[in-house]
Amino acid sequence: MTENNAAKYYSQAVFTPMEVSIELSQKQNHECFESFDDDGRLKRKGTMWTASAHIITAVIGSGVLSLAWAIAQLGWVAGPVVMILFSFVIYYTSSLLSDCYRSGDPISGKRNYTYTDAVTAYLGGLKVNICGFIQYANLFGVAIGYTIASSISMTAIRRSNCFHQKGQNSPCHISSNPYMIIFGAIEIIFSQIPDFDQIWWLSIVAAVMSFTYSCIGLALGIVQVVANGGIKGSLTGISIGTVTETQKIWRSLQAFGDIAFAYSYSMILIEIQDTIKSPPPSEAKVMKKATLLSVAVTTVFYLLCGCLGYAAFGDSSPGNLLTGFGFYNPFWLLDIANAAIVIHLVGAYQVYCQPLFSFIEKWATRKWPHSEFISREVRICRSYKLNLFRLVWRTAFVVVTTVISMLLPFFNDIVGLLGAVGFWPLTVYFPVEMYIVQKKVAKWSTRWVCLQMLSFACLVVSLAAAVGSIAGVVSDLKVFRPFKSSY
Numbered sequence: 462m463t464e465n466n467a468a469k470y471y472s473q474a475v476f477t478p479m480e481v482s483i484e485l486s487q488k489q490n491h492e493c494f495e496s497f498d499d500d501g502r503l504k505r506k507g508t509m510w511t512a513s514a515h516i517i518t519a520v521i522g523s524g525v526l527s528l529a530w531a532i533a534q535l536g537w538v539a540g541p542v543v544m545i546l547f548s549f550v551i552y553y554t555s556s557l558l559s560d561c562y563r564s565g566d567p568i569s570g571k572r573n574y575t576y577t578d579a580v581t582a583y584l585g586g587l588k589v590n591i592c593g594f595i596q597y598a599n600l601f602g603v604a605i606g607y608t609i610a611s612s613i614s615m616t617a618i619r620r621s622n623c624f625h626q627k628g629q630n631s632p633c634h635i636s637s638n639p640y641m642i643i644f645g646a647i648e649i650i651f652s653q654i655p656d657f658d659q660i661w662w663l664s665i666v667a668a669v670m671s672f673t674y675s676c677i678g679l680a681l682g683i684v685q686v687v688a689n690g691g692i693k694g695s696l697t698g699i700s701i702g703t704v705t706e707t708q709k710i711w712r713s714l715q716a717f718g719d720i721a722f723a724y725s726y727s728m729i730l731i732e733i734q735d736t737i738k739s740p741p742p743s744e745a746k747v748m749k750k751a752t753l754l755s756v757a758v759t760t761v762f763y764l765l766c767g768c769l770g771y772a773a774f775g776d777s778s779p780g781n782l783l784t785g786f787g788f789y790n791p792f793w794l795l796d797i798a799n800a801a802i803v804i805h806l807v808g809a810y811q812v813y814c815q816p817l818f819s820f821i822e823k824w825a826t827r828k829w830p831h832s833e834f835i836s837r838e839v840r841i842c843r844s845y846k847l848n849l850f851r852l853v854w855r856t857a858f859v860v861v862t863t864v865i866s867m868l869l870p871f872f873n874d875i876v877g878l879l880g881a882v883g884f885w886p887l888t889v890y891f892p893v894e895m896y897i898v899q900k901k902v903a904k905w906s907t908r909w910v911c912l913q914m915l916s917f918a919c920l921v922v923s924l925a926a927a928v929g930s931i932a933g934v935v936s937d938l939k940v941f942r943p944f945k946s947s948y
Contacts, residue, residue, distance in 0.1 A: 498739050499569065499739060500572050504738065504739070505658065505735070505736055505737060505738045505739060506658075506736075506738055507658070507661070507736035507737040507738055508737070508738065508747070509737075509747050509750050509751045509754070510751075511661045511664070511665075511736065511737075512733055512734070512736065512737055512747065512748060512751035513751045513754050513755045514661065514664040514665045514668045515661070515664045515729075515733045515736070515812055516726055516733065516751060516752065516755035517668040517671060517755050517758065517759065518664040518667040518668045518671065518805070518808050518809050518812050519726040519729060519733075519809060519812050519813065520723070520724060520725075520726050520755060520756075520759045521668070521671040521672070521675060521759050521762060525671075525675055525678075525723060525762065525763060525766055525767075527719045527723070527780055528544070528719065528720065528723060528763055528766055528767030528770065529682075529766065529767050529768075529769075529770025529771050529773075529774065529778040529779070530716070530719070530770075530778045530779060530780045531716035531717075531719040531720050531767065532544075532694075532698075532716075532767045532768060532770070532771040532778070533694065533698060533699055533771050533774070533775065533776055533777075533778040534698050534699055534709075534712040534713045534715070534716040535698045535713060535716050536694070536695055536696050536697040536698030537694055537695065537696050537771075538696050538697070539697075539698070540698070540716075540767065540768075540771070541764060541767075541768060543716075543717065543720055544720055544760070544763055544764060544767065545760065545764075547720055547721060547723075547724050548724065548756055548759075548760040548763075550888070550889065550915070550919065551724045551725075551727070551756055551888065552752060552753065552756045554727065554888055554889050554892045554893065555726075555727055555730055555749075555752045555756075555888075555892070556749050556752065557892040557893065557895070557896040558579075558727060558730050558731065558891075558892040558895070559730065559734060559744075559745045559748040559749055559752065560745050560896065560899065561573065561579040561582075561583060561731070561892070561895045561896070561899060562579065562731055562734045562735070562744050562745055562748070563743075563744070563745070564582045564583070567743045567745055568740045568741070568743050572735070573731060574731070574732070574735050575731055575732055575735075575816060575819075575820065576592065576596055576727075576728060576729070576730070576731045576732070576816075576887070576891075577589060577592055577593045577596065577820075578731070579731055579895060580592040580593075580891055580895065583894075583895040583898045583899060584891070584894060584895060584898065588891075588894075591886075592886070592887075592891055593820075595882070595883065595886050595887060596728050596816075596883075596887060597816075597817050597820060598882075599728055599879065599882060599883040599887065600728060600729075600813050600814060600816060600817045601817065601862070602878075602879045602882070602883075603813045603814075603879060604810060604813065604814055604858075604859075604862040605862050605865050605866050605869065606879055607806045607809055607810045607813070608641055608644055608645065608648075608810075608862055608863055608866035609637075609641070609866050609869070610802070610806055611640070611641075611644040611802070611803050611806040611807070612637040612638075612640040612641040612644060612866070613637065614799040614800075614802040614803050614806075615637075615640035615643070615644070615799070615803055616635045616636075616637050616640055617795070617799045618795075618796045618799050618800065619633075619635050620633045620635055621792045621795045621796055621799070622792065622796070623635070624792065625792040637867075638867050641863050641866050641867055642863060644803070644806075644807075644863070645859050645860065645862070645863035647807055648807065648810055648811075648859045649855070649856050649859045649860075651663070651807060651810075651811055652811070652814065652818065652855040652856070652858070652859055653847065653851065653852060653855065654811065654815075655848075655851070656815065656819060657732055657733070657735070657736060657812075657815040657816070657819070658736045660808070660811050660812065660815065661736070663807075663808040663811055664808055664812060666804065666808060667804065667805045667806075667807070667808025667809055667812070668805075668808075670801040670802070670804045670805035670808075671801075671805045672762075673797075673798070673801040674798040674799070674801040674802050674805070675762050675766055677794060677795075677797065677798040677801075678766050678770065678798065679762075679765050679766055679769055681773075681794070682766070682769030682770050682772065682773045683769060685773035685774070686769065686772050686773050689773065692772040693771070693772055693773065693774060693775030693776075694771045694772060694775045694776070695775075695776075698713070698776075699712065699776045700776065703776050710929075711928075711929045711932045711933065712929070712933075713929070714925045714926055714928055714929025714930075714932075715926065715929035715930050715932075715933055716929075717881075717922055717925060717926040717929070718878060718879075718881040718884075718926030718927065718929060718930050721881060721884040721888075721922070721923070721926060722879050722881075722883075722884075723759075723763060724756075724759070724888075725879075725883055725884060725887075725888060727887050727888040727892065728813075728816075728883060728887045728888075729812065729813060729816055730748070730752075732815070732816045732819075733748075734748045814858070817858075818851075818854075818855055818858070821854060822835075822850065822851060822854070825850060825854075832850075834849055834850055835848075835850040836848075836850075837849060878927060878930035878931065878934065881923050881924075881926035881927035881929075881930055882923075882927060884919065884922070884923050884926075885916075885919050885920045885922070885923035885924075888919070889915065889916050889919040889920075890916055890919075890920070893912050893913075893915065893916050896912070897909065897912065
């Protein structure tokens with residue numbers, strides 16, 4: 462039957478009610494089937510661009526603002542070299558990790574929805590518990606760090622306006638506690654977004670904001686270099702005399718931690734990959750492209766922001782380029798940059814915390830499967846259902862992180878410590894070990910030895926950075942008073 466004849470036949474045919482019902486049922490089943498992925502979950506819609514937005518939101522965070530300080534500790538030679546080396550390590554280990562999203566076949570193998578699921582599938586045993594503890598503790602720590610960073614940016618707006626009105630020599634001391642509470646209140650609202658896949662729009666807004674404040678910092682650095690009439694800084698970093706030899710060592714180690722934190726996102730890589738639509742091409746290929754694009758873009762931004770900040774201020778580079786008041790004018794531009802930081806951190810907080818939210822909620826569902834408090838949802842509007850357990854648990858989480866943030870307002874040292882604690886195990890060790898199991902790499906083979914050398918080198922870096930950051934925190938603890946932080 463030709464196509465024209467077929468069309469004529471169907472246009473003239475008379476179907477019984479039963480035939481019509483069967484036809485509609487088959488069509489609905491087909492449409493229903495097309496609405497779900499191979500694991501029975503709603504069809505994922507993520508692309509390389511949405512994955513890149515998630516990564517950039519996670520990576521180009523508040524850490525970029527401490528890079529001028531980090532390069533000031535290491536100097537013109539070691540600073541950029543360390544930054545580039547970290548970018549290569551991050552890209553390579555992220556590529557290894559993206560191959561672990563599916564167990565077995567990269568197209569049809571079983572999905573691992575979280576980082577911990579991947580470790581369970583490939584390594585198992587005690588390593589699963591260790592990985593889970595480190596991952597979720599690190600995510601908890603990131604939430605604290607971002608709360609501190611946002612409050613610093615909000616107080617910087619107030620101080621910038623104060624300096625503009627009263628002069629640069631005015632003390633303009635402002636408590637950060639009210640701003641931490643404001644940020645926490647905002648996060649309580651956004652934390653009610655049910656899952657990772659539904660915050661893509663927030664990630665895009667946050668990514669745009671990160672580029673906004675990075676570009677402003679970059680432009681101000683260029684203007685300052687021109688005003689100085691030359692480039693500041695030295696080949697070996699901050700000189701002995703400006704700081705003691707011991708301080709030089711501690712600060713250099715802490716700088717490693719700051720740079721490591723500025724690149725860290727491996728702890729949520731699998732969760733980001735789980736938002737990508739099903740093959741073809743495979744999720745791993747899409748994720749590798751997103752990783753390459755994101756790491757390349759962030760490395761260029763990091764080098765520009767870090768190096769220009771150091772060129773502008775030399776040994777006196779502030780720990781936070783836009784809130785350390787290396788710049789005072791134009792004050793309105795600083796206000797825009799700091800407002801962009803706050804908006805970005807609102808999104809970044811959610812990108813990092815959604816995996817932790819999901820983990821606790823799934824655990825509670827398995828633990829108490831018949832509890833109405835945990836499973837019941839109340840329809841608020843046509844497109845949103847409020848879960849009571851989600852409301853209580855996520856609100857409590859935000860409250861706790863906000864209170865701890867008011868107790869630990871040491872931004873630079875917290876940043877370095879977070880980077881050091883999470884870098885080696887989550888970014889290097891577990892991806893390498895899973896790759897060895899997945900590809901059946903023979904022990905003591907050339908590839909195995911090279912992978913272990915990479916892992917050991919990164920472990921040394923992590924330990925050194927952790928020691929430096931802990932020393933900084935201990936020093937800060939000698940002079941701080943709980944709930945009395947001000948800038």
